[in-house]
Amino acid sequence: MSNTYDQVLYPSKAFQDTHPDRLATVAALHGLQPPTRACRVLDVGCGDGSNLIPLAVALPGSHFVGIDLAARPIAIGQGTIARLGLSNVELHALDILDFPAHLGPFDYIIAHGFCSWVPPFVLDAFFALCQRHLSPHGVVFASYNTYPEGHLREATRRILRHPGADSVAGAKAYLATVRQQATNPVWTTILDSEIERLNARDENVTYHDELGGAYHCFYVAHFLERAAAFGLQFLSEAKLRAVLSPPFSREALAQPNEAAYQQALDFATFQGFRRTLLCRAENPVDRDGFAGRLPELLLASPLRFVSRSANGGETFRNERGPGQAELNHPQLLALLHQLESLWPQARPIASLLPPDPDPAVLNQILALAAAGLVALRSFELPAASAPARYPVASPLARLQASSGPLLTTLLHTHVQIEEAAGRQFLQLLDGTRAASSLAVGGETLKALYRMGLMIA
Ligand SMILES: C[S@@+](CC[C@H](N)C(=O)[O-])C[C@H]1O[C@@H](n2cnc3c(N)ncnc32)[C@H](O)[C@@H]1O
Known part of the structure; x- marks a missing residue:
């Protein structure tokens, strides 16, 4: 059956906040033990798989399933999967109401741009699917429009x-x-x-x-109440800033429970859109021990050393975007210097710090992560940091480079390579050419590695 998403294609892309790595990291900070190696992921309303296919490329040991009511975007995604020769991702033109049990279970269930754009009975079908198919330590990502905005x-x-x-x-x-x-x-x-x-x-x-038939905004407390009817509870928001540095503390808003606190936050901040993580209601969720859990995680840093002041403080610049940091704790400085040349790779935080790290350092890592200046991770991502003898670019980025400037990185972000020559060069990096034979400066090649486009 054709629907409006068949008639007018929806321009989908990769959403970093839906990455299983993000979901696992936020869950681990809250004391859960989500799977971080081979996992199973479902994307509901996946469109043409623009969010799912890059995950399948980046996590070859995991399995990905996407469903969407609209057959045309699904066929486009299936074409991309065939061109990339991927065997760990499947897309199905399927109504969520007909979801077959044999496709589950899933460690991560993603519904981006879905819950607000379907009728209430379909939203209930989504929650019921999560109740039936979410693994015990699994995490659900659901984004939706909220009141008051x-x-x-x-x-x-x-x-x-x-x-x-x-x-x-x-x-x-x-x-x-x-x-x-x-x-x-x-x-x-x-x-x-x-x-x-x-x-x-x-x-x-x-x-x-804006113009489609189904359009729903939710009070977050009501959304969570509906989810609770299906055995799901609020874990967190997906954005690390919202988790690590909320605009108002729980004490400041003095609400009787977590749902009421989240609702009070939305009232105070005029919230219009949420990216909420849910987990099974029986999992204990601890919102007070983030710093102590950092040693269980990995850390990557795109910060570049800029200068050292007379008092020993050091300035670092964020090479991925705006922002810089002035820091002076010796343990933190040593850790950032170690990570600088490794970006975009991560290292276990426990291996970067002394056995009994200064709690101040852990809190500063949390603050840097909240500001988006360092990346907390749970998964080993395959983005290489140093040019190999035979460089290999992400096969997805190579395919995308053949048709336009917008490329999806192995970190689930996007970069634009506007010059046709740059895109042609990227397409040559398939592991068959020695770096020494490539007619381009080493700096250009290094830049591709730091963008997270290179596997080896
Ligand atoms: C707003 S689009 C979001 C697409 C993509 N997740 C994104 O965020 O870019 C919503 C998608 O949900 C799909 N959808 C709507 N009702 C559905 C249903 N009952 N079962 C499966 N998919 C459905 C639509 O076909 C559409 O592709």
Whole structure:
């Protein structure tokens, strides 16, 4: 049966917050023991597999299943899988209501952009699937629109979906007309920010996300209540910043339970979208011992040493984006220097610190992770850090480089390589050519390694 996602393709991509590594890391910080080697992963509403296929490339020892109601994106994804010759990922054109039991169980279940865009009975079917097929220490990722910001989205959606609008362009034009007529300053501010948001979006995304038939916002407490009816509990949010450095502490918001605290956070911060992790209700969740659990994890650092001051403090710059850090604890400085040349590889934190590490260092690692300046990990990712004699780029990135600038890294992030020559070069890196024979500077090659595009 054809649905709107067959008629208008949804531009999917990789979402780092859904990576089993992220799910396992957040779960481990909360005292769970999620699987970190061979695992089984389900992506519900996977579209063309843009999120799932890079995971299958990066974690060859694990198995991946994607389902989607729309057959056309599934066929596109199956084509990509065949071209890459992957045997650890399968995509099925399937309604979640018909999910066959033999496909489970799963250690990680991902539903990105699904829960808010299906009717309530399909959301219940999703929770029921999790209840049936989630392994005992498994983790569910579910993203969804939330109130209070959702009220603004709903107000705009009403206008966009007015009866005369028969296209995205027509809907946006009508919204612009309403803005011109508006005089209330609160309303004009809201409309301006909504118009700006919509103008920055791909029109096909707007077609589905804003104009589609099913659109639901949730109070997080209600979402968690529904999940609880299926034996699932709130574990955490997926974003490390939300976990490690929430804008208000539990004490400050003084709520009777975790769901009420999360709801109070949303009220205070005007939350509009959540990336929530759930686990089975019977698992004990400990929200107080993050620093003590760090030695169970791995750490990678893209920080580059910049300078040393007279008092021994050192400045590091984030080579992946904005931000720098000024640090002075000798244990932390030694650890960062050790990791600098290894990026994007990680090392066990226990091997980087003395047996009885200073708790201050552990807290500073948490602060750096919350700021996105270092990466906490649970899985060994296959991104190599040093050029091999016969360099090998990710086969997915090589395939993507043949058709456009947007490439998915082995870290489940994206990089843009705009120059055609750079993309052609990447395609040559299939392990058959010696690094010494490549007609390009060593710095260019090193840059590909630091982007997380190289397997060897
Ligand atoms: C907003 S898209 C999200 C796609 C992708 N997960 C992403 O975030 O980019 C929602 C997807 O859910 C799929 N879907 C909707 N109802 C479904 C159902 N009952 N069973 C399986 N998939 C469904 C749609 O076909 C669509 O591909």
